[in-house]
Amino acid sequence: MFAFGLFCPWHKELSGGAVSVEATVEELATELSSYLDTSRINQVRRAYYYAEQAHEGQMRKSGDRYITHPLAVAHILAELRLDHQSLMAAMLHDVIEDTGIPKDALADQFGEDVAELVDGVSKLTQIEFRSRAEAQAENFQKMTLAMAKDIRVILVKLADRLHNMRTLGPMPFEKRQRIATETLDIYAPIANRLGMHSISTELEDLGFSSLYPMRSKYISKAIQKLRGNHREIIEDIRGKLQEKLEERGLPGRIMGREKHLNSIYSKMKLKQKSFHEIMDVYAFRIITDNEDDCYRILGAVHSLYKPLPGRFKDYIAMPKANGYQSLHTTLFGMHVNIEIQIRTEEMEHIANNGIAAHWMYKTEEPGVGKVNQMRVDRWVKGLMEMRERADDSMEFIENVKVDLFPDEIYVFTPKGRIMELPQGATPVDFAYAIHTDIGNATVACRVNRNLASLSQPLQSGQTLEIITAPGARPNPAWLSFVTTGKARSSIRHALKTRKRAESMALGKTLLKKSLNGFDTKLSDITDAQKQAVVNHNQVNSFDDLISDIGLGNRMAYLVARQLVAGYEEPEKEKISEAKQIEASGPVMIRGAEGILLKFAACCKPIPGDPVVGIMDSGNGMVIHTDTCSRLPEDDEGRARLTHLKWAKDITDEFSVELRVELERQRGVIAEIANAVAMADGNIERINVEDQNARFGIVSLVVHVNGRRHLARVMRRVRNIRAVTHISRVRY
Incomplete structure (x- = not known):
């Protein structure tokens, strides 16, 4: 349960005290010498001296020289054994933003790769945003673009955020609260998604301590007290586990595992449990040599204490989305519950450092971490797809937050491929996880070979088959039950595209009908006339104007009149010329025009009924029978009606x-x-x-x-x- 040292990247407070900054740079160089050659270490040194000169005279809120911050960020990355370019970017990451040195100058000095990394980490300070939330969202969007080019951007950014959180104390209260909230909302979940458990948990605990200092202090004191009271039980369980491993001849080192503060608080809050209920579990981690030994150790501990039903998870056979691998089991022994994680040294390294454990994916050992790298690449690609489909940065970050990141379930394709999805995901989420085109064309599904509802939540272990049909389109109702950001953004994008196409088609039909009343065809209107009307109505293009007509935001007759006769339309003429609108002939409808043609629930028109359409601002046209009591009765209202007729070959119900x-x-x-x-x-x-x-x-x-x-x-x-x-x- 209690750790004997939680991983903590370099965590020295730098100040203008007895130890000189230069000596600390040499300390970093010594650390780097364990995995970098001299020429690369010298490049990191050169980046440090460049940054020191650029930040000359700048101080942090704590009173330290500003250069102490980039140096500390580089130390964190050195603990993660990142490459020299990442360390150089760490030294220079605030230069563009804080000193006015342009990106081109960095590229000339240190190369294009380092300049791109620095630019990706830099903040968007030049743009004015309507709100702090929008600034955060735009910031994250820019970072996503940079991540797509080079995943190291996010590693430098996480190290930057980690040091800022460690030194948050001197900041004003409101700024502390904002930075801590952003850390818990965005950066800690991203670290978790990249498998960087150590940085993720430290960010969570520091964010929690900043937001809730009293609660953090109370929980911390309670843990200290409990640790003393339970020391004997912990040592007893540890001894029995060690004895059982030695008896079976199995290699393995046993570590206590501590629940961190934010995790304890979240469980107390969400699960409505007391502190003692959560802490009344003794947690251990057993690190061994290989996968076979993991499963043998699992058998050994199950022979020592009884496993609790339904509490075993095999993340070795089915890794989590972030690449995490381990065996999890909960046992009952000595009148307490005992949680045990069993993994290899490599799995432990990946669990703590995630994608950072594979920084060499572009260099010496291309095979190392290939699977984990593919997972990260797939995630970043998914982020890029969501970014392209989102209307704005706020919608984008809303979709991303959905995926940062609930517990996973594991389901299978008919060919046996494992797909990981968030808890509560539906067959529609599964379809979009396979491919956007499959999601868009989904009409039904089979779960374990039986037809099932598209909205039912999936369970781990189920086999899914998606049934598609040519020409099928996403249903707006899907948005009420899908859980993944990719599904949500893909459905919204498809609906927006479809709505645009339908509004253009309906708008063009209505405009042509109105122009017929003026004995004019749309093809007779010159580009100059169209542009003049576009400028008059203050829209971006003629297509936008037509789309507005289809959506019901503008009257087709008024736009037609502007195109033919100019811009001024006296109110009385709008009414008196209603007959001219009718004379231009009815619009043909087929009964299944899409999301912009709706049939009124009041009179329920069917083919054969005399019908009229009335525009509903922003939502297209609503079709009523011409005798419906809900239709407007005044002359101006009647003038706005569109006369319709049914096509002959309608087969819809x-x-x-x-x-x-x-x-x-x-x-x-x-x-x-x-x-x-x-x-x-x-x-x-x-x-x-x-x-x-x-x-x-x-x-x-x-x-x-x-x-x-x-x-x-x-x-x-x-x-x-x-x-x-x-x-x-x-x-």
Whole structure:
């Protein structure tokens, strides 16, 4: 349970005390000599002296010279054994922002790679944002672009944030709160996503301590007290575990494992548990030589104490999304629960340092960490896709936060490929995880070979098969149940693209109809006329103007008049020329025009009904029957109606509500259902209302493809002996 030393990258407080800065640089050089050659160490030294000169005269809030900060960041990266370019970028990471030295100058001095790294880490200080949240979101967007070019950007940024969090004390209260919140929201989860557990947990604890200093102090004191009280039990369990390993001849070093402050607080808050309930678990980690030994040690500890059902996780066979591998088991022994993690030395190194454990992916050992690198590349690629589809940086960061990062589940493709998804993910999330095009074309799914709902949450171990259809499109309702950022951003993007295409098509149809009333064709309008109208309406392009018509934000007649006759439209003419609008002929509809043509729920129009359309600002056109009581009755309102006619080859089904009055008899509902089926109708909903002991009323919603079909259904129902009256319901 209690650690014998939590990993903590270089954590010296630098000050203008007895130890000179130059000596500290040499201390760094000594550390680097364990894995870098002399020429590369000298390049790091040169970057340090350049930064020292650039930051001359600048001080930190603590009173230390500013150069102490980049030097400390470089020390953190040296602990992670990063390459010389990352260390040079660490030395120079504030130069562009704070000293006015341009990126080109850094490129000339230290090369393009280092300049790009520094630029990627630099903040967006030149842009003014409407809010602090927007600044954070834009900042993260820029960092994502830089990460896509070089993943080392985020490693330098995390080290920078870690040192800033360690030295947050002298900052004003509000700034401390903001930086700590941003750290917990963005940087700690990113470190976790990259598998960098040590940096992630330290960032979480420092963020927690800054946001809640009293709670942090209380929990810390309680841990110290508990550690003393439970020392004997810890040593006893450790001794028994060591004895069992020696008995079986299994290599392994046993370490106590400490729960960090933020983790304890989060569990107390989310799981509504007391401090003692959470801490009443003794946690150990056993580090061994290879995978086989991991499984043998698992058998050994299970023979020593009884495992708790449902608490075993094999992350070696199925690694987490961030590359983490380990065996987890919970045992019951000595009247307490014992959590044990079993892993190899390499897994331990990767668990602590994640992607930083594989910094050499471009250099000496291309095979090391290849799988983990592929996972990171896949994640960054996913970020880039979400960035391209998002309307703005706020939507982008909202989608990213969804993925930073809940517990995973593991499901299988029909060919046995393992896919990791967040807890609560649905088949639609799975489809988008495979490929965006598959997600967009999804119509159904099979879970363990059985047809299943697209909205049901998945469980680990299930096998999924996605059924697609050509021409299928995402359903807006999917947004209410998908959980992954990729699925959400892909659906929104597809809906936006579809809405734009549909608004353009509808807008063009309506504009052509209005121009016909002026005996003009759209092809007759010159580019100069179009541009003049675009400028007058203050839109970006003529396409945007047409799209606005389709969305219901502008009247087609007014735009047509501007194109033909100029910009001024007296109010009285808008009404008096309604007949001219009608004279231009009705618009053809096919019944399944998409998300911008909706059929009114009040009158439920079907093919064959005389219909009109009324524009709903921002949402397109709503279609009503021309006798609907909800239509406007004043002249100006009637002038805004668009006259429509049905196409002849409509095959879609439409909902109609029927009211059936009948004598109460046994089996009469079954007769009605049978009559609707015999007329090729489909019942959507049926509701029985008692009128009295002899008579009743049935409310029936059926699907038909037009008035003729409806007449056939009503005739069949009317022929039932018990039915006294049937009518179509309109509200």
